[in-house]
Amino acid sequence: MAASATRLLANAESVVHGKRDEIKLVLGALLCGGHVLLEDVPGTAKTILARALAGSIDGAGFARIQCTPDLQPSDVTGLSVFNQKTRDFEFRPGPVFANIVLVDEVNRAMPKTQSSLLEAMAERQITVGTETRLLPEPFLVLATENPIEHEGTFPLPEAQLDRFFVRTALGYPGADNELRIVREQRRGHPIARLEPAVSLTEVRELQAAVQEVYVDELIERWIVHLVGATRDDEQVAVGASVRGTLALDRIARAWALLDGRSFVRPDDVELLFLPTVGHRIVFRPGFLAEARRTGRQEALERFRKRSLEAAPAPELRDDDRAAAANAR
Known part of the structure; x- marks a missing residue:
């Protein structure tokens, strides 16, 4: 399993340079059956990442x-059309019937169209008329938002934000990686030369392998307390739900697998806390004022530190470390 995960990660990195942790987050969501919200400015390879991921999986639809x-729900899910030859209705599937679905600038769609994604993301199925149709497996929605432009947008409601497994941003590449990108694209984009690295079957096997990653009981209890600490923070109106606890546990397992380990470490949880839980929090005006003054990312980092102070990471005993070692 580790070899498949390594090939998949390396293949995506061959196209999107210098963003290993962000790619691992997206792959982790895929292996956990979750979805990703990419909140970033234009031109930061969000589309390329989605295409690279689909191109790395043999047989995956994109x-x-x-x-x-003016995008309608039927433009997303598909619709039934009357066939005059057969004198019957036939279903024409929408773009959501792909393994990897990129939803560009999701906050520009009307709320009724946004809500049409909810059933697909949560239940992995869609209902058109009276008939319910299952979506392909694996299934990953990569939705993007532009955090700068707000005119003509419809902010995602908290219920839909909570459906996203993780939220992250790619950001601009470093100078060396940007120079590498310039040189590589003089004779065409490397995405055109990308070859599959794993099969759909191997992805499903990786998804099953995530469940076998060892998590010490102390870390499990700590994850519960850490997410619970978000509900008691003075700057929080509504803390993370149980869905956030489940997501943090699962993404930590997937992260360990992608890192070549069969056990979760406390620093995995600390690193993944904000991408997994941050977008599930409804903050009070005090936090929003601080975010305007210092920047949202810095305000979130202070929130993370407060949460970790309220629920400190456990000190693993020698026998706990031995159990983790035996899980390798």
Whole structure:
């Protein structure tokens, strides 16, 4: 399993340079059956990452939904059309019936269209008329948002934000990686030369392998207390739900697997806390004022530190470390 995970990660990195942790987050969501919200400015390889991920999986279908205010739910899910030859209705599937679905600028779609994604993301199925259809497996929604432009947008409601497994941003590449990108694309984009690294079957096996990653009981209890600490923070109106606890446990397992380990370490949880839990929090005006003054990322980092102070990481005993070692 480790070899498959390494090949998949390396293949995506061959196209999106210098963003190993962000790619691991997206792959972790895929292996956990979750979905990703990429909140970033244009031109930071969000689309390329989605295409690279689909291109790295042999047989995976890729679809892109460009969100605009006039996008209808049927444009996403598909619709039944009357066939005059057969004198019957036939279903024409929408772009959501792909393994990897890129939803560009999801906050530009009307709320009713945004909500059409909810059933697909949560239940891995869609209902058109009276008939319910299952979506392919694996299934990953990569939705993007532009954090700068707000005119003509419809902010995602908390219920839909909570459906996203992780939220992250790719950001601009470093100078060396940007120079590498310039040189590579003089004779075409490397995405055109990308070859599959794993099969759909191997991805499903990796998803099953995530469940076998060892998590010490002390770390399990700590994850519960850490997420619970978000509900008691003075700057929080509504803390993370149980869905956040489940997501943090699962993404930590997937992260360990992608890192070549069969056990979770406390620093995995600390690193993944904000990408997994941060978007599930409803903050009070005091936090929002601090975010405007210092920047949202710095305000979130202070929130993370407060949560870790309220629920400190456990000190693993020697026998706990031995159990983790035996899980390798």
